[in-house]
Structure formats: C-alpha cells, structure tokens
Amino acid sequence: MSCKKLKMICFSPTRTTHRILDAIAEGVGAQQLEVLDMTRTDNVPESCDCADDLVIIGGPVYSGRIPLTAVERFKVLKSCGSPVVPVVVYGNRAYEDALVELSDIVTEAGFKTVAGAAFIGEHSFSTEKTPIAVSRPDEDDLGKAREFGKSLAAKLADGTLAAASVEVPGNRPYKDRSPKASASPISNDGCQLCGSCERVCPTAAISVGSLVETDPDKCIFCCACVKVCAFEARKLEVPKLLEVSQWLADNFSARREPEIFI
Structure with missing residues (x-):
C-alpha cells in the first residue's frame, strides 16, 4: 500500500x-x-x-x-x-x-x-x-x-x-550520561532584548524583561539561543564545554x- x-x-x-x-x-x-x-x-x-x-x-x-x-x-x-x-x-x-x-x-x-x-x-x-x-x-x-x-x-x-x-x-x-555542567551557561554581552532566545528555548530556561536571565538548572546546553541570536550576544562560556568544543574541532573534523x- x-x-x-x-x-x-x-x-x-x-x-x-x-x-x-x-x-x-x-x-x-x-x-x-x-x-x-x-x-x-x-x-x-x-x-x-x-x-x-x-x-x-x-x-x-x-x-x-x-x-x-x-x-x-x-x-x-x-x-x-x-x-x-x-x-x-x-x-x-x-x-x-x-x-x-x-x-x-x-x-x-x-x-x-x-x-x-x-x-x-x-x-x-x-x-x-x-x-x-x-x-x-x-x-x-x-x-x-x-x-x-x-x-x-x-x-x-x-x-x-x-x-x-x-x-x-x-x-x-x-552508556552513562555525562554530568551536567552547573555553571552559569551563557553570556549576554551586546543583548538587544529582542526575545529570540526566549522563543526558541526548549526548556523555558530564558526570561527576557529589562534584562535576560538564564536559569542554569533548566538549561540543557542545546545552544539554540546562541544559534538564533542575530546580534551574537549569546555565547557559551562554560570553561569545560569550551574545552570539549576545542577537542571536538581538533579530533573530529573528518567528514562522516x-x-x-x-
């Protein structure tokens, strides 16, 4: 059929x-x-x-x-x-x-x-x-x-x-899940309060008012907010995850x- x-x-x-x-x-x-x-x-x-x-x-x-x-x-x-x-x-x-x-x-x-x-x-x-x-x-x-x-x-x-x-x-x-980072995950330097990050967040971790706040307990580090930010104000700034990013870029560049x- x-x-x-x-x-x-x-x-x-x-x-x-x-x-x-x-x-x-x-x-x-x-x-x-x-x-x-x-x-x-x-x-x-x-x-x-x-x-x-x-x-x-x-x-x-x-x-x-x-x-x-x-x-x-x-x-x-x-x-x-x-x-x-x-x-x-x-x-x-x-x-x-x-x-x-x-x-x-x-x-x-x-x-x-x-x-x-x-x-x-x-x-x-x-x-x-x-x-x-x-x-x-x-x-x-x-x-x-x-x-x-x-x-x-x-x-x-x-x-x-x-x-x-x-x-x-x-x-x-x-396999065991990787332990969740507990640090405040995202910076907001240059934020224009457009609200795009709040709209795409899958866990409602972001609230936008007179400033932007990110709840680290709700954040799953999907980085949807980083990808959608037209002003490049959202940046991942957890040291451990930045180390992981560099490791991935250095060791897994070959196309799969x-x-x-x-």
Whole structure:
C-alpha cells in the first residue's frame, strides 16, 4: 500500500533534526503529513495515540544519548504496532547508544521499528573558532534523506516494510550520561532584548524583561539561543564545554556520512 498518513515527530532545538526529518518525509511523499514538534513544552500533548501508516521520530544526540528532555516528552506517545523509523542526528563524533535508545523508547510505547538512521548535523558547540560539521545537514545529506524516504515508501508499497524488523546499533545498558555542567551557561554581552532566545528555548530556561536571565538548572546546553541570536550576544562560556568544543574541532573534523538501516 502507499503511505496515506505519515506522522513526523521530533525534538529539535537547533532545527537540524527537523530538517533531516522534513527531507525524509518529502521522499516518502505521503498523501497526508502530520507534524508533531515536541521541542517546546507548549507543543507537547498530554497523550498521543499513533495509528498511522508510518511514523518517523527524531532527536539529537547529546554525548551518545537521547537528551533527557526528549526522553520525557516522547513518553506521551502510544501505539498499537504502527511502523516507526527512529532517526538520530549527531555532531560528527559518534551517536553511540542514542539510536538504540530511541528505538527502545518507541518499542516500549507500542511501535515497531522497521528502519532507522543516523545523520550528521552541525554541532551545537560549533563556532567560528571551533568549527564542527559546519552547515550540516548540507545538500548531500538532505539528498540522502530524501532517498531514504523513497526507499521507505517503496517498501511500504510492496508490503515488505510492515513485515520488517530492524536491529539498530548500540549497547544495552546504555552508556552513562555525562554530568551536567552547573555553571552559569551563557553570556549576554551586546543583548538587544529582542526575545529570540526566549522563543526558541526548549526548556523555558530564558526570561527576557529589562534584562535576560538564564536559569542554569533548566538549561540543557542545546545552544539554540546562541544559534538564533542575530546580534551574537549569546555565547557559551562554560570553561569545560569550551574545552570539549576545542577537542571536538581538533579530533573530529573528518567528514562522516549518514548511516541507514533498512
């Protein structure tokens, strides 16, 4: 059968995962596309029962895992066997246990993993000084995402996708999460109080009034606020994370390619 109803679900603070999923969905070419972007709290439903021909779900990789914020939001999802394609997007180092973790999350929710993929996006910590996978996903990445979508549609049409069962890479138990930095995360020098940072923050960690305040307990260091700031006023200034940024730029500059499991 052709894909009549496709659901796209994502957590994507810097929009890189969203762009990949958009391209996959374009390749699938479903008659009806429903998008559930769970990046911001106010977009997360109390519950979501999925009974679609195909579901694509995606999230970023933080130190080899799915971020806890995304894990909690994905818990509202339920299904009775809908085929699902978990997709993770990582910053050119490694996705480690994130893809199998996402597959396990949706399996526990009642979905059936029929394919999976790991794509590359510009690292959240990437800057002009420490460039890490700059401008990715690029057109080559998006082209591969569209082709992946076309492959999913073809297998759905000939009946082989629904019968498929795919094991994706990763370890169980998953690797330990990296300890969260506790320092005040972001500087605001040159801030124009435009409010863009507050609007994109996925955890409501930022409040803009007569000045900008960032709650370090809520901040997940996604750097969406840094990427969106038109005045370059938002800067990541946690010494440990700046060291990590330099290490990533020095050791993981070689281009990695998407990995697809179908």
